[in-house]
Amino acid sequence: MNGQPSADVVAQVKDIPLYRTSVERGHFPILEKPEIARGFPDNWMTPALAAALDSGEAEFVLSTGTNHARMQLIRPPYFLLNSYYRLWSEHPDIAHTWHEGCRRVSLTTVLATEHVARVNARKRGGPQAEPDPLPDLEQRRLDERTFYVNLRRDPALWDRADVERMIDEIRAAQSAHPHGSYHLDCSGPHLAHLVRKAVDWGLWATFPRPASIVHAYEYTPLNVRRYLQHHFACPVVDLFGSTELGYLFYSDRTGRYHPYLDRMSVELIPVEPGDHPLYALIVTSLRNPHMPLVRYRSGDCVRTEDGSPDPARITRFCGREKELLKTEHGPVAQGDLDDVIAAASPRVFVHRLDARDPSRALLRYTTFDGAPLAPAEADALRRGLTGLTARPSDVEHQRHIPIGASGKYAWLAQDA
Structure with a gap:
């Protein structure tokens, strides 16, 4: 497999300036992150994209910058959120909590909380408005279904008041459901810190038990996953994806990964030659119609069960190429x-x-x-x-x- 895009993919990207040389040569090299930024946004601009930006069907955003330098992107509003919601609604182990209307409590980096608070402040007060230094729960609400709870950068430094507040806010999500169910979305280490502190301070008995858990923001160590599975009886699943791509793979409750490649394809190339090589993840995606990515190096590393470059045999997402x-x-x-x-x-x-x-x-x-x-x-x-x-x-x-x-x-x- 040479990784070159199909004729259908070429037809959908042929008018984008970034890809014109590749179309003319009949060969698409691997797309690196600096190429996305070089000449942005003119390197992506087509009449259709300009019209989408004017109408609000497309918007400029920045990637989170937590794993690589922040880069500007163009995508539909709520692109990543809609990708998450769709996968949640279809996941074989946790779809029932979506369809039962469970609220989603998100416990992850304070940068994510601050982003939501900033967006809400500008909705209320205009483009220059800033959120309160300690935004209340309503200011941290992403939509009717989701709100964010973390207000500190380092979860190891949460004090008892932080933990009691978060437990109270989680209980509010639980109480809003007729059966007392809610969905907990987290960074695995953040949730482990919260559980550990609740146990140490005698608050674990009051911790509302979720109906499902997703960890989706960073690599979750095996011991952290074990710790969460020991403390929670519900399914604990991992979603793998990124700001620019949406979600590509999900784990089941046993930890086995499954592809979720809607309008996507994946190829694996060795980071270095070897008997059991570590592979770089290369993605072609039309999921974002305003910024389709062809042979894009995501920056992630994987290993497969037999060492072959078969994406269907991925068993581990191993972290970042830059690390x-x-x-x-x-x-x-x-x-x-x-x-x-x-x-x-x-x-x-x-x-x-x-x-x-x-x-x-x-x-x-x-x-x-x-x-x-x-x-x-x-x-x-x-x-x-x-x-x-x-x-x-x-x-x-x-x-x-x-x-x-x-x-x-x-x-x-x-x-x-």
Whole structure:
């Protein structure tokens, strides 16, 4: 498979300036993020797009910038939200909570909360209006179905008042449903922090139990997923996607991934040659009619069950291409480190690998119970890290590992 688009795809993008050279040559190279931004928006502009922008059928937005530099996009209003809602409504394990009218509580980065509050402030007060420093619940409501609860960047620093407020707001969503059901949308680590604090402070008995859970905002470590599944009896599923693409894959309640490629196709190319290679995800998508992407490098890495470049055999989304550790055995991704940690101990919570010294590696970690690993667990982790990084490795327990400026955790520290 050479990855070249079908005639139908070419017909739909032939008038877009960005693709004209590719159409003329009969070959579409891989589309990198800088090419999307170069000459924007003229490189995308067609009479149809100009008309859509004038009518409000298309709008300019910025990507979140949490995994790469923020880039401008053109898309239909509520593109990502509608992609989420459609997948929620069709997911075999959780569709019932959509059709039963469950409210959606979103517990994720404070950047997402601030975005919703900012949009609402400008709806009320004009394009220059700013939200309150601590927006109330109504200011954090995305639509009739969804509101956001996090008001701090670092969830490890939530105090008791933060946790009690969030539990009260979640209870409001639960109480709005005739059967007391609600849908919890989250970043996995954020929800784990909330559960841990509720347990530690004697608030777990009052925590409203959701009817379904989706984690969809960042890589969710295996131990975090285990922790959530231990505390919640409902399905816990992962959605994989991005601001510019919408959602492409979903997991079932057992963790197995399934494609959700409406008007999309996927190809896998090796990041580097190898016996069991790590693949870069290349996506062709017509889902966004105003900015169709042909052979777009999403920046994500995957592994397949048999090492083949067959997208149907994807078993792991392993993190970002820009966050790979180069070793003499080949590139190491976030998911590879996660496998080593999960095999050594289920107690490791937040972790960060310091690989800035080329002669050694140091894993700093926190635990769900706050105590250091037992000697046997620590030794198993050291051995696993040494084999993974091909350098002497050690582990160091921490009480707190700060979250990144984006509101997501960085798994790796290494020199640029």
